[in-house]
Amino acid sequence: MTENSSGNGGVGVPAGAPAPGEMASAVRTVRDLARQHSARFERSIPLIASENLLSPYAKELLVSDLHSRYAEGLPGERYYEGNELVDRIENLTLELARRLFRCSFADVRPISGTVANLAVLKALAEPGAPVGTSRLADGAHISSAAFGAFGLRGVRPVYYAWDEARMTIDVARTREILRAERPKLCLFGLSLFLFPMPLDELRPTLEEVGATGWYDAAHVLGLIAGGEFQDPLREGCTVLSASTHKTLPGPQHGILLAETRDDAVVQRLRSGAFPGVTSNHHLHAMAALAVSLAEHLEFGREYARRTVANARALAQALHDKGFDVLAAELGFTRSHTLAVRVVREGGGADVARRLADAGIIANKNLLPGDRSPKQPGGIRLGTPEVTRVGMGEREMGRIAELMDALLHRGRSVEEVAALAAELKHGFTTLRYCFGAGEAAYRYYDLVGREPNA
Numbered sequence: 001m002t003e004n005s006s007g008n009g010g011v012g013v014p015a016g017a018p019a020p021g022e023m024a025s026a027v028r029t030v031r032d033l034a035r036q037h038s039a040r041f042e043r044s045i046p047l048i049a050s051e052n053l054l055s056p057y058a059k060e061l062l063v064s065d066l067h068s069r070y071a072e073g074l075p076g077e078r079y080y081e082g083n084e085l086v087d088r089i090e091n092l093t094l095e096l097a098r099r100l101f102r103c104s105f106a107d108v109r110p111i112s113g114t115v116a117n118l119a120v121l122k123a124l125a126e127p128g129a130p131v132g133t134s135r136l137a138d139g140a141h142i143s144s145a146a147f148g149a150f151g152l153r154g155v156r157p158v159y160y161a162w163d164e165a166r167m168t169i170d171v172a173r174t175r176e177i178l179r180a181e182r183p184k185l186c187l188f189g190l191s192l193f194l195f196p197m198p199l200d201e202l203r204p205t206l207e208e209v210g211a212t213g214w215y216d217a218a219h220v221l222g223l224i225a226g227g228e229f230q231d232p233l234r235e236g237c238t239v240l241s242a243s244t245h246k247t248l249p250g251p252q253h254g255i256l257l258a259e260t261r262d263d264a265v266v267q268r269l270r271s272g273a274f275p276g277v278t279s280n281h282h283l284h285a286m287a288a289l290a291v292s293l294a295e296h297l298e299f300g301r302e303y304a305r306r307t308v309a310n311a312r313a314l315a316q317a318l319h320d321k322g323f324d325v326l327a328a329e330l331g332f333t334r335s336h337t338l339a340v341r342v343v344r345e346g347g348g349a350d351v352a353r354r355l356a357d358a359g360i361i362a363n364k365n366l367l368p369g370d371r372s373p374k375q376p377g378g379i380r381l382g383t384p385e386v387t388r389v390g391m392g393e394r395e396m397g398r399i400a401e402l403m404d405a406l407l408h409r410g411r412s413v414e415e416v417a418a419l420a421a422e423l424k425h426g427f428t429t430l431r432y433c434f435g436a437g438e439a440a441y442r443y444y445d446l447v448g449r450e451p452n453a
């Protein structure tokens, strides 16, 4: 078996029992690659807006015995035995979630943001129903696409109008669309999320057409909790779905939150989560989420404030270096994310690849006005992770210098990679969590020896 073997059968797949030592070698290879991966990120500048680092206490729970168990249902109403302590963990997680987001309802069973979105669709929309959302080219997540969660539930997207200059929904034109289409569910939230959604302005129209407001906070969950972004559950949205591992630096998982007195909505959301779109809900991740929620209650305000300040500082520094950072006249961003049009520098795909080779990890991104989804004109940058390891506005200036050196001044990939590693060297431990100061990129070797033949 080689590292490059692929496919699920057929040509190229060895038949029969493994050769002596072959599988131990496979295990060694995976461990080795994972170690190399950790080392790579330790010396890189990670600017993916949807990624973050887990605190040591949260990480520890991922390898606990909770990983091995099932707990279908809700605390006190399980389908399996042995769940009494899991029930206590889940109740605590729910309590922390309701407290952090100041809401009456939480469900921590969706195992990702996409699964949380599916749970809402299952709960609050029937196949064929019109559901309001944004277009992918305007920054929406693939959940809203016909080939994503919307398509899976069979709902019909009703697209809001977009104001390109302000990088947000065009309220006047969207009001008309909502009045004409009368969707009963309206989703707000983006993957390229620079500015708050105009919820206050649209709220009367949602009420007029009888639509429930639904907010996908996958990207901005930690900013909302930290008081640095809009607060959708107090601005007319009833339901919020999210991932728990972006600006909220938690485990890869999902969450549903709601502020409602309507028991029927609560019951529908619960049954959307289970049995609708999950069976078991990954108890190890749920326990890690409890830790992350507690940590965010303790450290989240400061972390969210610095994350946004860093995004604005990075945007300004790039702008000063001649990059076309979107929404300059609006202060670039009010979130953790900024968008840069890099057509002059070679286009999104090429620039993202060159940056990655030079140790600056970002992603290509479609920007409004892009003609071809295959040739995105931009890159998306985010500051959750660099903030988490303690970088501040000075380091944002330095990152802009490195990008300028690579993309405008013809410095080599190798040179910039060395400078990026040098910059990162002072920022490899975790902040804004219990156990701050622990290594952020450590590979945890639980066994202490390699598997033998």
Ligand SMILES: Cc1ncc(COP(=O)(O)O)c(C=O)c1O
Pocket: 050, 112, 113, 114, 115, 117, 140, 141, 143, 189, 190, 191, 216, 217, 218, 219, 242, 243, 244, 253, 254
């Ligand atoms: C707005 C939005 N919703 C949902 C998701 C999906 O989250 P997950 O990857 O946890 O399924 C993402 C992922 O980036 C997102 O940006």
